[in-house]
Amino acid sequence: MSPRPFLRLLRQPAAHAHIALLALALFVPARAYAAEGAKKSAAAPHVALHLSLFHPVSTNSDVRVSSAVALSLIQSRVGELRVFGLHGIVSEVGGDVHGLQVTGIYSRIGGDTRGIALNGLIGSAGGDVRGAQVSGLLNFNDGNVRGVQYGSIFNFNRGDLAGIQLSGFSNVSNGRTGFLQVASISNVSGGTMRGVQLAGMLNLAQADMHGVQLALGNRAIETHGAQFGLLNSAEDASGLQVGVFNAAATQHGVPVGMVNLSANDGRIEVLGFTSSLSAINLGVRTTVHRTSSMLTVGGFDLEGDVSTAAFLTWNYGVRFPLGTRWTLLTDLGFSHIMPQKSDDPADNDRLHWALLARALAETRLGASVSVFAGPGIMRVFDSYSHDAGGETEFLATAGLAVRP
Numbered sequence: 001m002s003p004r005p006f007l008r009l010l011r012q013p014a015a016h017a018h019i020a021l022l023a024l025a026l027f028v029p030a031r032a033y034a035a036e037g038a039k040k041s042a043a044a045p046h047v048a049l050h051l052s053l054f055h056p057v058s059t060n061s062d063v064r065v066s067s068a069v070a071l072s073l074i075q076s077r078v079g080e081l082r083v084f085g086l087h088g089i090v091s092e093v094g095g096d097v098h099g100l101q102v103t104g105i106y107s108r109i110g111g112d113t114r115g116i117a118l119n120g121l122i123g124s125a126g127g128d129v130r131g132a133q134v135s136g137l138l139n140f141n142d143g144n145v146r147g148v149q150y151g152s153i154f155n156f157n158r159g160d161l162a163g164i165q166l167s168g169f170s171n172v173s174n175g176r177t178g179f180l181q182v183a184s185i186s187n188v189s190g191g192t193m194r195g196v197q198l199a200g201m202l203n204l205a206q207a208d209m210h211g212v213q214l215a216l217g218n219r220a221i222e223t224h225g226a227q228f229g230l231l232n233s234a235e236d237a238s239g240l241q242v243g244v245f246n247a248a249a250t251q252h253g254v255p256v257g258m259v260n261l262s263a264n265d266g267r268i269e270v271l272g273f274t275s276s277l278s279a280i281n282l283g284v285r286t287t288v289h290r291t292s293s294m295l296t297v298g299g300f301d302l303e304g305d306v307s308t309a310a311f312l313t314w315n316y317g318v319r320f321p322l323g324t325r326w327t328l329l330t331d332l333g334f335s336h337i338m339p340q341k342s343d344d345p346a347d348n349d350r351l352h353w354a355l356l357a358r359a360l361a362e363t364r365l366g367a368s369v370s371v372f373a374g375p376g377i378m379r380v381f382d383s384y385s386h387d388a389g390g391e392t393e394f395l396a397t398a399g400l401a402v403r404p
Helices: 004-010 013-042
Strands: 046-054 066-072 075-078 080-087 090-093 097-103 106-109 113-119 122-125 129-135 138-141 145-151 154-157 161-167 170-173 177-183 186-189 193-199 202-214 217-228 231-251 254-262 266-275 278-288 291-301 309-322 326-339 352-364 369-381 390-402
Touching: 046 075, 066 075, 075 080, 080 090, 090 097, 097 106, 106 113, 113 122, 122 129, 129 138, 138 145, 145 154, 154 161, 161 170, 170 177, 177 186, 186 193, 254 266, 254 278, 254 291, 266 291, 278 309, 291 326, 309 352, 326 369, 352 390
Parallel strands: 046 066, 066 080, 075 090, 080 097, 090 106, 097 113, 106 122, 113 129, 122 138, 129 145, 138 154, 145 161, 154 170, 161 177, 170 186, 177 193, 186 202, 193 202, 202 217, 217 231, 231 254
Antiparallel strands: 266 278, 266 390, 278 291, 291 309, 309 326, 326 352, 352 369, 369 390
8 A cells, every 4th residue: 555645644733633633532431540550659658556756766667657546655756647646745747637736835736627636735737627726825826726626725727707706815716607706814806707706805896797796895897696895885786785885886776874975876975954853963964875874973862871882883774756856755763872871870881882874855955955854763772781771752953965
């Protein structure tokens, strides 16, 4: 057979493309098979038991080794742990841990943790934790946590938290957080918080907070739930704020506190009034939407046996508009009464208290001045003891409020 027809076919441009595709089809599988073979030849060894005094004084000094059980007196260094590890001082796992690892002082897991890591002092993980990371002092994790992270002093999680962080000092979750953070000092959520933050001093949610914050101070960018503390603050509050001082740039919820502030619908007024309980009272009133809070100090007891007394009173209630100028305010109050000591045994000179209920009609005399007056009732108790007696009396109040 003459080769000329075949040579003429090779001279055609279309033939060149077919030949190139054929070569590629033969070359790629060859490279793939070669790479697979190299991968198998370079695969990390696996052993059932790894024993170590310290690295590299061990039964297998290859740091890539995968071990089912790893035991060490001082230090262990393996590539992966499959079932159980027990180490006196330090353990290092370059990859994943599946199972239980117990380390006396410091543990570093480079990959994911699927199980439980118990550390005497410090635990560090480079990947995700699904299970528990428990340390006597500190925990650090670069991935996400799904489970429990406990450190007697500090927990830090760079990723998301879906579970529980417990700490004797502070918890930090840099990503999205749910469900529970508990610390004696502070909790921080860098992302959206969905759940509960409980702390002795401060809770901070640097994004939306859907749930409950309970601490002396609480701060969130946007709240959809409740804040309970002495000081509560939010950029946008929807829900409930209960504390001594509540503040929100935009308030869509209900603040219940001695002082409540809102930039979008709040007002601060200085007021003075007289009542049938205390002759002279001065203080401040803050209103947000229809809520009203009065915090006042007063003097001269008009009901008790000792006329020289001081009063610290908080009234909280709701305002009802009655037209363009008139408002009806109904509130409840608590008054702490501090009488001056008397030499007369018949005088009640002990610290005691009173509960108040009022209905005050208020009218505005101008843009910044209003007057109010109305009736009420009061229950005055003669002491703070559990068996304290009390008397119910009529309460009359009249006063003036000025907006600075």
